[in-house]
Amino acid sequence: MNLSGESDAGAAWAAAAAVPDPEVPCVSVAELGILRWVRLEEGVAVAGVTPTYSGCPATLAIEFAVEAALREAGFEARIERLLSPAWTTDWITEEGREKLKAYGIAPPVNGGKATLFVSVSVACPRCDSLETERLSEFGSTACKAQYRCISCREPFDYFKCI
Amino acid sequence: MAVWEALLELADDHLVLGHRLSEWCGHAPMLEEDLALPNMALDLIGSARTLYDLAGTLEGKGRDEDALAYFRGERDYRNCLLVERPNEDFAHTVLRQLYFAAFMKPYWDRAMTSTNAVVQGVAGKAGKEMAYHIRHAGEWVIRLGDGTEESARRMADAVEALSIYVDELFDSSDAAQDAEKAGVLPVRAEMREAFDAVIADVFSQALLTQPDVAYGQRGGRTGQHGEGLGHLLAEMQSLHRAHPGATW
Ligand SMILES: [Zn+2]
Numbered sequence: 001m002n003l004s005g006e007s008d009a010g011a012a013w014a015a016a017a018a019v020p021d022p023e024v025p026c027v028s029v030a031e032l033g034i035l036r037w038v039r040l041e042e043g044v045a046v047a048g049v050t051p052t053y054s055g056c057p058a059t060l061a062i063e064f065a066v067e068a069a070l071r072e073a074g075f076e077a078r079i080e081r082l083l084s085p086a087w088t089t090d091w092i093t094e095e096g097r098e099k100l101k102a103y104g105i106a107p108p109v110n111g112g113k114a115t116l117f118v119s120v121s122v123a124c125p126r127c128d129s130l131e132t133e134r135l136s137e138f139g140s141t142a143c144k145a146q147y148r149c150i151s152c153r154e155p156f157d158y159f160k161c162i
Numbered sequence: 163m164a165v166w167e168a169l170l171e172l173a174d175d176h177l178v179l180g181h182r183l184s185e186w187c188g189h190a191p192m193l194e195e196d197l198a199l200p201n202m203a204l205d206l207i208g209s210a211r212t213l214y215d216l217a218g219t220l221e222g223k224g225r226d227e228d229a230l231a232y233f234r235g236e237r238d239y240r241n242c243l244l245v246e247r248p249n250e251d252f253a254h255t256v257l258r259q260l261y262f263a264a265f266m267k268p269y270w271d272r273a274m275t276s277t278n279a280v281v282q283g284v285a286g287k288a289g290k291e292m293a294y295h296i297r298h299a300g301e302w303v304i305r306l307g308d309g310t311e312e313s314a315r316r317m318a319d320a321v322e323a324l325s326i327y328v329d330e331l332f333d334s335s336d337a338a339q340d341a342e343k344a345g346v347l348p349v350r351a352e353m354r355e356a357f358d359a360v361i362a363d364v365f366s367q368a369l370l371t372q373p374d375v376a377y378g379q380r381g382g383r384t385g386q387h388g389e390g391l392g393h394l395l396a397e398m399q400s401l402h403r404a405h406p407g408a409t410w
Binding site for chain 2 (some may be wrong): 086087135142162
């Protein structure tokens with residue numbers, strides 16, 4: 001494929017950004033803020049990817065998927081793993097937050113950095129009630145906690161704020 | 163002594179405690195904890211991997227994370243004694259976690275200004291993770307300490323058994339002192355105030371008292387470990403020793 005011109009960087013970004021998160025497939029890696037940038041370096045598309053949690057088992061799967069998407073779009077590709085600055089849920093885009101909610105996962109409460117023994121109020125993704133309670137600090141993946149809505153009685157996942 | 167050996171101490175702390183927590187997988191007293199403990203184990207093992215990688219690179223002898231984790235015997239492990247203590251009952255497990263996280267939280271917060279970029283990167287993530295390890299373990303210590311007669315007794319037993327391993331956390335080995343002088347790692351003794359504040363807060367709610375320890379147990383940083391570490395390593399290393407380089 002002949003690739004030249006300024007739009008290549010944009011095309012590479014678009015290809016990488018569309019990759020869904022393997023554990024929360026309703027949002028893309030760009031919407032989650034784990035794809036930080038894509039640059040063209042001497043014809044090679046280099047994608048900067050940051051892990052969510054230190055031991056996130058999806059880290060490698062995400063890197064492979066982004067690399068594969070770039071190759072599929074016709075680029076030579078390389079992944080750069082970014083450790084610093086550390087990923088924060090503040091990097092989830094507004095669109096990403098809406099998609100999480102529509103999927104039934106309560107998005108992280110902004111500015112709600114939990115301090116010791118102080119928990120934030122999480123709105124139910126189904127009925128928006130703030131009458132919810134935490135069932136477990138840990139859920140199906142490292143990034144989620146389990147909650148229950150007291151108003152509509154539905155259990156739901158909460159995307160933890162870090 | 164060299165900086166890489168100080169990173170090895172830190173990596174060993176994280177791997178050994180991570181492995182201990184992973185032993186609860188499938189055995190925890192309830193499903194919630196069966197998710198929680200392995201999740202916390204993943205945080206610790208994730209940090210250990212990056213630290214081993216950095217230690218191996220700085221050592222410069224071509225040892226990667228697998229070589230460092232799987233092909234050293236117990237006398238070559240440099241973890242502190244606290245992290246290798248057996249799980250015993252749940253009270254021991256959550257107290258061990260609280261002690262470790264209450265130490266590591268301020269440690270990683272200070273390591274954010276490390277002269278080493280990789281250490282900075284680990285610190286940024288691990289500091290946040292330690293905050294919820296403190297919260298999770300602390301809530302359990304309170305629940306059990308201020309619970310039934312039996313849970314309170316077991317929690318007090320755990321304090322009795324584990325408090326003697328706390329002081330070693332604040333010791334800096336010769337290697338650690340070199341890393342501290344180079345600005346790569348924070349000075350361990352400086353975590354005391356933040357540690358004591360968290361423990362005092364939790365213990366007062368848990369109706370527990372932190373005993374005055376006359377003679378703390380030490381030796382992990384020089385490879386003098388309890389019997390339990392050998393068993394832990396035997397289980398963890400057997401596959402790699404039988405099939406070097408195995409992947410799946
Ligand atoms: Zn609801």
